[in-house]
Amino acid sequence: MFADVLIILVKVVLTLMWTLLLALFLTWVERKESAVMQDRIGANRASVFGLRLFGLFQPFADAIKMLFKEDFAPSFAQRTLHWLAPTFSFFFVAVTMVAVPFGDTVRLFGRRIPLQVVDLNAALLFVLAMLSLGIYGILVSGWASSNRFALIGSLRGAAQLISYEVALGLSLVGLVMVFPSLSLARIVEFQGGLLFGVLPKWGIFLQPLGFVVFYLAGMAETKRVPFDMPEGESEIIGFYTEYGGLKFGLFMFTDFLEVIVLSALATTLFFGGWQVPWLGDGGFAFPWGAGIKVAPWGVTVLRVLSFNLKVLFFCWLQILTRWTYPRFRYDQVMDLGWKVLVPLGAVNILATGLVLAAR
């Protein structure tokens, strides 16, 4: 009993650490990636004992700066709600990571420990629910700020997130029809097989249209350019107009957490999660007959590595998109959501159903 609690605690701490460090790292990636795209150098001044490491310390410098800034709330704001809003935003996004499997199981001290904080049997619903609750952070921040720009931003945000949740949910129905489970661990296990004996049986190959809808809707959920309606810094400044210091930092951090959550979900649901193509428990078995034996610990490491690389790839892709495209207009975002993605999601369900029925 005590050991179980301890294991869960360790896993929670590790997951949180992983998520937060990755988010910190992403702020650096975003600075550097955009700098490379824009013929700049990017942040490279932060140093520890003269060691610069391409500005890798910059995120920590930023964090320290945010921490030591004055905790400011305008006199006309509703103080409690103003304080609560960023914590709402942060919490509901961070908590989704508990359902994501980072790897297979490891054997330690005679126990089989799944590399996942909790294996919920309705994990997919849990994730969607938590992402929905994240809206409250935006809504409350806009309302509590008593600022018209913030209010417009938060209303835009609420409308956008609710609209895209419909598309997000619809895009996953097809997936659940193919992999008959709502547990993320089970979905990843299902993706271990082979398709036509060659391709790994990943969601992307079974549900290509579902993935497109999911990814676009997910991008909209992250509220970053080109979908940054609630922020729109050159139009309405955004729902965090009246925020500064650590509270603003939490909102910004949440943005990066959302990028990670979307990447982790895309990986888990459509790209085989921790699965490595053709890697079984005993080692690689290639479709042309060859095989490589890998020790059990090696398999675990490879799988965890595979999950991380896939997540990093999607983070990179999202940052690339963010610095390439201009911003949509509010009504265009709504059009895209309701007139394109929702119908496409429905078509995907229908097509999946027909294929499954025909088999």
Add this chain to the structure above:
Amino acid sequence: MGPLTRIQREARPESMLLNMGPSHPAMHGTIRIMLELDAEKILNAEVEVGYLHRGFEKTCENKTFFNLLIYTDRLNYVSPLINNLGYAMTMEKMLGVTVPERAQLIRVLMSEISRVSDHLTCLAAMTMECGAFTVFLYMMKAREFLWDVIEFTAGARMTTSYIRIGGVRADLHPDWRASVSTAIRETRRVLQDVSGLIDQNSIFLGRTRGVGAISKEDALSFGWTGPCLRSTGIPYDVRKAHPYLVYDRLSFEVPVGEFGDNYDRYSVRMREMEQSLRLIEQVAVLLPDAPPLPAGPAVEPAEAVRGSRRQRTPGRIRLSPNLEGSEKERLDGLAARSPSVGVPAKEDTYTSMEGLISHFLFFMGGKGIRPPKGDVYFSVEGGNGELGFYIVSDGTDRPYRLHLRAPCFHVVAALEQLIKGRLIADVIPTFGSMNMIGGELDR
């Protein structure tokens, strides 16, 4: 609390008033738009200008014709050389001075470089406000190379005061050909990159196509000129309609748009930059290299002054670095040689009594440049459109009245009409594509 503005008095009780600016990221610091909103929709708008008013026209009445040139730098601070040119040419028309050929070519070169940098700045700001930050930085990068040329030539990037009444202040930098060709090459590359990034981008098209459209008739009645007017399809360009300098000898096209919407304003500017680069190339071919200075060691000014007391004519005099390029040998090709128009050669001031007297008279209050009585209007094609100066002279060394016809003032006047009935987000590209420059708008 000041008195209520029109929109505050007339607003419906159920609608929301939103105060955009003067402190708002997209208002470029100096303009305020009051919006009456129904959710995202703009029911009514009121544009308030004047936040950068600093009395340019009134100040000029108290400055001599020579001294007020530096104030024109601060009008359209993105293309100060064209402002210099507009003022200098108005004065030349008033004085009846002809400018040497070399100076005319240099003026064309400089004003086309300024035009490209003006368009780059406008489009960079517009696209950045639409969320395309990468395009912004690309264009800023190209502008750096253009400003390098300006810096080499004028010594300053913004407050140039390079184009003077009667000509230009100094010759081009010895390495100007290299820097100009670098600037052209880099600008072409950036234009190509930007075209690839957003010309066909459906998000950008959605934000700009059909948004902020104005008809030909409306544009004319508001007094629009420049790229904004040409975007509606009217090919009015001062350089073609009333050619000045050597523009009638150069070949360039006047790109026009079709619908007069934001996208047309964007694309007209993009195509105009290419035409300006063509003009720069043509001028670079026509411009001969500067005549070499006489060889031999240069003499320090103090020594030259001592020598002149003993009637000794010194050789070349070393001028202070900020006078580099305006040596006496070169001045003939650079400015009209008339003591009542331009600064006399520095060498004469150092070495001859007549030179010293004419220098003193030029800068003395009540002397200097004194145009005949009368009034004159002259306009050049600025970055935003027709940049006109109207000067009334009463025969003294200061203008009796100076009026600036700022192109963006007329363009911004139409903003209210263009954003009414649209969404908040449409204000941004519409306002951005107008290229409002506070210094010029509010004077």
